[in-house]
Amino acid sequence: MNLRTILPYVGIAVSTAVLGTSPAQAGTATPLPSCPMLGSLLSDLLPGGSQEAGCSVGDKNFYDFQYTGVKSADSIAVAIGGGASNHTLNFTGLGATNYWSQGGGMLSYKAEVNTNSSNFIYKLTGGMTTSLSGTSATGDIITSQPTVAGGACSGTVSFDCTASGYLYSPITTMVGVTNEFQVSSGGATGITQISNTIYQKVPGPLPVMGAAAAFGFSRKLRRTIRAAS
Numbered sequence: 286m287n288l289r290t291i292l293p294y295v296g297i298a299v300s301t302a303v304l305g306t307s308p309a310q311a312g313t314a315t316p317l318p319s320c321p322m323l324g325s326l327l328s329d330l331l332p333g334g335s336q337e338a339g340c341s342v343g344d345k346n347f348y349d350f351q352y353t354g355v356k357s358a359d360s361i362a363v364a365i366g367g368g369a370s371n372h373t374l375n376f377t378g379l380g381a382t383n384y385w386s387q388g389g390g391m392l393s394y395k396a397e398v399n400t401n402s403s404n405f406i407y408k409l410t411g412g413m414t415t416s417l418s419g420t421s422a423t424g425d426i427i428t429s430q431p432t433v434a435g436g437a438c439s440g441t442v443s444f445d446c447t448a449s450g451y452l453y454s455p456i457t458t459m460v461g462v463t464n465e466f467q468v469s470s471g472g473a474t475g476i477t478q479i480s481n482t483i484y485q486k487v488p489g490p491l492p493v494m495g496a497a498a499a500f501g502f503s504r505k506l507r508r509t510i511r512a513a514s
Contacts (some may be wrong), residue, residue, distance in 0.1 A: 312398030312458050317341040317348065320365050327376065327392075328358035342367040344402030345483070347374070347394055354390025354466075356382075370486070372396070376464075376479040384416045384475030385468055393463040396483050406457050408484035410450030413466060415443050416477045421469045426451075426481065429461030447482065456488060 320340035329336045330350040339348025342365050352358055360379045365372065376392060378384050398404060413424045425439030426446070433454040438446040453460070464479050 312344065312400050312402055314346050314397045314399045314459075316399040316401055317346045320347065324362050324364040326359055327352060327361040327363050330363060330394075331358055340365075341399060342372060344399055344404055344485075345372050346397045346399050348397070349393075349395045349461075351393045352390070354385055354392070355388040356385045356390075371482050371484045373480065373482045378475075378477050384477045385466060386475040387468050389465075389467040391463055391465045392479060393461065395459060395461050397459040398485070402485075403487050404485035405488055406460055406483055406485055407453050408450055409438070409453070409460060409462065409481065410447045410484070411438055411462075411464070411479070411481040412440075412445035412447065413443065413464070413476050413480070414478040416475055422466065422476055423469075424464065424466040424476070424479075427463040427465065428453075429463075430457050430459075431455070450482075456486075 317339050318336075318341065320336075320342050325336060325340075326334075327350065328334050330339065330347075331337065331352060337350075339346055339350070341347065345367060347365060352361075356378060360383075362375075362377045362379050364375045364377070367373075374394075396406070398406065409426070409428055411426045413422070415422050421441075423439075423441045424444060428451050430453050432451040438444075438450060440446075460483065462481055462483075464481070466476055466479070468475050
C-alpha cells in the first residue's frame, strides 16, 4: 500500500482524533433481576434473604447490602426508583414504632452501572429524616470512591445534602455507599427515613489529540506524498 492509497484513511483518523468518541457502553456488570416495583424489606436484601444477590433498576445494579442497628431489618422498607438522570433509594421505618430509636448503626450497599447503559456515576447526595424536632440524632454518608467534594453529607437532625453532596473524580461505574447514624435521645423519637440519590450522565467525547495537532499531521503527510510523486 503506497502513500496515496492510505490518504483516505488519514482523513478518517484525523476526524476521529479531533472529534473523539463516546463510549457505547459504560457498565460491564450483568443486570441483576429487577427490584420489586412495590419495594422490598431490607431483610430480603441482606445475606440470607430472598434477594441477597441484589437487584437492578434500569441501568443500575444494587447489591451487597449490610446493616447494623436497633431496628429490625424486617421492619425497614427499601424503595428504589430511577429515571434518566438519577436513582433514589429510600430506607423507611415501618410499624407502630416507625423509627430508629436510641442507638447507633450503619446501612451500606454498592451501586454499579450494568450493561444496559453508557452512563457514568458522577454524584451522590442524601440525608436522613427524624420523627420529631426533639430528636437528638447525627448521621453521615461515606462513599468508597474518590471525590472532589468530601465531608458534605453529614449533620444533625434531618440533615440534607441534596444541594452539595459528593462529586466523583473521576466519574465511575461503581460506588460503595455507607449511611452511619446515631440517635442519643430517648422516648418515642428517632430517625424515620434515610435517603440516597445517585446521579448519572453520559460523558462527552474524549479527544485523542487537539485539532491543531491533527491537521498539522495531515498537512505534513500530504507534503510527504507530493515529494514522493
